[in-house]
Structure formats: structure tokens, C-alpha cells
Amino acid sequence: MARLSPVLFVFYFHSRVPVSEHVLCLYAQFLSHTLTVGAIRNYLNGVRLFHLFHGTDYPHTTSFPLRLTLLGLAKSSTHIPKQALAITVPVLRRVFHVLQPDSALVCLIFCLP
Secondary structure, rough: OOOHHHHHHHHHOHHHOOOHHHHHHHHHHHOOOOOOOHHHHHHHHHHHHHHHHHHOOOOOOHHHHHHHHHHHHHOOOOOOOOOOOOOHHHHHHHHHHOOOOOOOOOOOHHHHH
């Protein structure tokens, strides 16, 4: 599993709400292998919203260990998002000719957004 989604995280800890500060720090560390720190903050916000929607207290909003974990992840982050190269008209023409343009199915798939 590339990353533990917030939904799975919430289902696993549903009976253990509120989630401990230690578990949130471990979750942030686990997510740091595949996500940026900004995305990790969004995931943690999802956990916070889950607590609030279920009427439980979320005491970790200003948690020092969690802030320290996120700060450490930001400083040691080696995650560089992979950005695809732009698809230009010559590239599209080349792909079109390689994919046997006489096939109706290939033409249909090539035209789909």
C-alpha cells in the first residue's frame, strides 16, 4: 500500500477516538515517504474533521510534538514531485501514427479527454 488513506486510518482508529498525539506523529512520518508536508497537513486536517464531525474533542491542534514532527519533515524532506513533460503537437502526431490510426477503436480512445 503506497500510503494509508485517511479513511482507512479513521476506520482503524474509530474505536480509539480521540487518536493519540503519538499515533498522529507516526502517521505523519509514514505519509512523508510519498507526500509533501503540505499534503500531510491536509491529511491530518481530515483526521481532525473526523473527530469534530463525531463530536469528540481534538486536542492536538496546537500540539508541540506534532508541530515539531511536521517542522522536521519539512526540513528533511527529500520528496520532489515528479512533473510530467508537456505534450506538444508533434508528440501527439507521433503517438497517433504509432497507434495504427486506421483502427476505429484506437481513434476513439485517442480522442477521449
